[in-house]
Amino acid sequence: MKSNLTWLPATLLVAVTPVYVYAGQYATADEAARRTFPEATTFKENVFQLNAEQSRAVSTQSELPDKPILWRSVIAFNAEKAIGIVVFDSVIGKFELIDYAVGIGIDGNIRNVEILAYRESHGYEVRLPAWRKQFVGKNKSSKLRVSDDISTISGATMSATHITDGVRRIVRVVDQLKLLGKL
Amino acid sequence: MNRGDLQTLKRAKPLLGTVVEISLTVTDESAFVRATDAAFSRLEAIHNAMSFHAPDSDLSRIANAKRGEVLAIAADTWNTLALALDIEARSNGIFNPTVAPELVRRGLLPRPMTPSGSFNGTSNHIVGRVGVQKLNAQRLHSECLPVPPIQSLHSSIALAGNDRLRLQAPVWIDLGGIAKGYAVDQAIKVLRGFTTAGDATSGLVSGIVNAGGDLAVFGDLEHVVSVRVPSAPHLAMPVAAIRELSCATTATYFLNTANNAEVRSHSIEKPSHLVDVRRSTQGNVKFESVSVFAPCCAVADALTKVVWLGDPNSIEIHDILQHYQASAALINAAGEVMRR
Incomplete structure (x- = not known):
C-alpha cells in the first residue's frame, strides 16, 4: 500500500474558544x-483498606506518600486457586486524570499495566481574556475542528x-495483602 | 468480510516514558486483543533495551563501557544506532544523540551509574522520564560515572556485525525520541502481520500506534492527524490526512519556555530537551512546533529536531527531508502553518 499525505487547509482559532477535553476510554475493569x-x-471483587501501620510500610518501601484509600481490586482464580490480583487506581498527570489497572501474579511479578481511561482537560487558559484576545479576528471564516480523540494528535x-x-506503590500494597494472607 | 461489522477499539499502556495507545479497526475483540498483546510485548522489549534509566539497558552498558571495549547489544539498539548515525551524518551533525550529559545537567535524565549503583524495584518495568530527583538521591550512595564530553555519535561508537559495537570514546547516548519512533515502527510491523493483507482471517483492517505524539497509521484507511496549537495546547488543529505514514512533533509548549504567560504559569517547570550542539539558529523563521511526516516514524522524530535546530529555508533541510521522503509542518505562535 502506498504512503499518502494530503495537507489540509490551515485553520485558525475563532474568537470564542470553547474548552476542549480529550478523552480516551480504553478498557473496562473487567476487560x-x-x-x-x-x-x-473466575474473578472475585475485593475492596480493601490497609491499616495505618501497613500504609506506612508501603510508603517507606515505595518512597511515595501514603495513599490511605479503599483499594479496588479483583482476585483472579483458576479453579479454586488464586493466581493473581488486579488493582485499580487513578492518578493525576500534568493536565489529566488517568485510571489504570495493575495486574500482579501470585509470584509477585507484574503481569500487566493497562490504562482504563484518560481525560485531559485544559480549562485555565480560555478563562483569561488576554489569552483569548490573541485569536480575535485572525480568521473568522475558518473554524477550528477539534478531535475528541487523542489517537491522531501528534505532539507531547x-x-x-x-x-x-x-505502580511502584501498588506492588508494595499487594505485598502487604500477601503478608496478611489475604492473597 | 463485511465492512459493516467493523469497530474501532483502543488500548493503552504506560511505556517508553509515555502512554502508548494502539487503536485498531477490527471485526472482533479477540482479534484486537491478540494483535495488541503481540505489539505491546514488542514495545516492552524495545523499551527495556533502550531505556537510559534502566541500569541493565544497552545504553547504560554503553555509558559504563571503556574505550576500545566491544559490547554485544540488542538488534533493536543496533538498528536504532545505525539510523541515528545515518541521520547524524546527513544532517551534518545537527542531529546528535550524544547530548545526554547536557540533559542530565538540565535534570531531564538521571546520571548513569556503575552497575553496583543500580536500583531495584519494579521501576524497570515502565521506567520513563521518571522521578529523576528521587532516583538521583537514591543513587548518591553509588558511584557516579564521570561525565563524558558531548562529541558526536560517529566519533564515539563503531557498529560491527549486526549485534555489536566498539566504543571509541566514552559516551552517554540518549536515544529518546528516535527510539520511541523506532518502537512505533516495530509495533506497526507486528500489527501488519495481523491485518487482512498478512492473514485473510485476521479481521484487522487498519490502525494507529501513538506513543505520546509519535504516531504511525497503517492499513487501508485514511486518518486525519492533528497537531496541538502551540499557544493553546488544549486545542489541536488538523494538519494532514495520511495513509501508511507516520508523524512526529517537537514543541516546547508544555515547558516554561512557552511564550504565553498564562500557559507558563500553569506549566510544570521543565527545561527544554532540545540541545543545539552546532549553536545554529532557527534562521529568520520563528515557530513553536515542528511536525514531520515520513514513512518511518524513527526518522520523523529525528527530523523534527533537525528542522527545529536548523534553518527550515536552507538547502540543507530541504535535501535531508527529500532524502527521507519527509515533509514538515511548522506552526508559529499565531497558529499559522508553514509547510516544507
Whole structure:
C-alpha cells in the first residue's frame, strides 16, 4: 500500500474558544482483568483498606506518600486457586486524570499495566481574556475542528511519571495483602 | 468480510516514558486483543533495551563501557544506532544523540551509574522520564560515572556485525525520541502481520500506534492527524490526512519556555530537551512546533529536531527531508502553518 499525505487547509482559532477535553476510554475493569489473566476461570471483587501501620510500610518501601484509600481490586482464580490480583487506581498527570489497572501474579511479578481511561482537560487558559484576545479576528471564516480523540494528535501528551509511581506503590500494597494472607 | 461489522477499539499502556495507545479497526475483540498483546510485548522489549534509566539497558552498558571495549547489544539498539548515525551524518551533525550529559545537567535524565549503583524495584518495568530527583538521591550512595564530553555519535561508537559495537570514546547516548519512533515502527510491523493483507482471517483492517505524539497509521484507511496549537495546547488543529505514514512533533509548549504567560504559569517547570550542539539558529523563521511526516516514524522524530535546530529555508533541510521522503509542518505562535 502506498504512503499518502494530503495537507489540509490551515485553520485558525475563532474568537470564542470553547474548552476542549480529550478523552480516551480504553478498557473496562473487567476487560483489563481478563486480558491480564486469560487463564483465570473466575474473578472475585475485593475492596480493601490497609491499616495505618501497613500504609506506612508501603510508603517507606515505595518512597511515595501514603495513599490511605479503599483499594479496588479483583482476585483472579483458576479453579479454586488464586493466581493473581488486579488493582485499580487513578492518578493525576500534568493536565489529566488517568485510571489504570495493575495486574500482579501470585509470584509477585507484574503481569500487566493497562490504562482504563484518560481525560485531559485544559480549562485555565480560555478563562483569561488576554489569552483569548490573541485569536480575535485572525480568521473568522475558518473554524477550528477539534478531535475528541487523542489517537491522531501528534505532539507531547501524557507523561507516564505518575503511573510509574503508582505502580511502584501498588506492588508494595499487594505485598502487604500477601503478608496478611489475604492473597 | 463485511465492512459493516467493523469497530474501532483502543488500548493503552504506560511505556517508553509515555502512554502508548494502539487503536485498531477490527471485526472482533479477540482479534484486537491478540494483535495488541503481540505489539505491546514488542514495545516492552524495545523499551527495556533502550531505556537510559534502566541500569541493565544497552545504553547504560554503553555509558559504563571503556574505550576500545566491544559490547554485544540488542538488534533493536543496533538498528536504532545505525539510523541515528545515518541521520547524524546527513544532517551534518545537527542531529546528535550524544547530548545526554547536557540533559542530565538540565535534570531531564538521571546520571548513569556503575552497575553496583543500580536500583531495584519494579521501576524497570515502565521506567520513563521518571522521578529523576528521587532516583538521583537514591543513587548518591553509588558511584557516579564521570561525565563524558558531548562529541558526536560517529566519533564515539563503531557498529560491527549486526549485534555489536566498539566504543571509541566514552559516551552517554540518549536515544529518546528516535527510539520511541523506532518502537512505533516495530509495533506497526507486528500489527501488519495481523491485518487482512498478512492473514485473510485476521479481521484487522487498519490502525494507529501513538506513543505520546509519535504516531504511525497503517492499513487501508485514511486518518486525519492533528497537531496541538502551540499557544493553546488544549486545542489541536488538523494538519494532514495520511495513509501508511507516520508523524512526529517537537514543541516546547508544555515547558516554561512557552511564550504565553498564562500557559507558563500553569506549566510544570521543565527545561527544554532540545540541545543545539552546532549553536545554529532557527534562521529568520520563528515557530513553536515542528511536525514531520515520513514513512518511518524513527526518522520523523529525528527530523523534527533537525528542522527545529536548523534553518527550515536552507538547502540543507530541504535535501535531508527529500532524502527521507519527509515533509514538515511548522506552526508559529499565531497558529499559522508553514509547510516544507
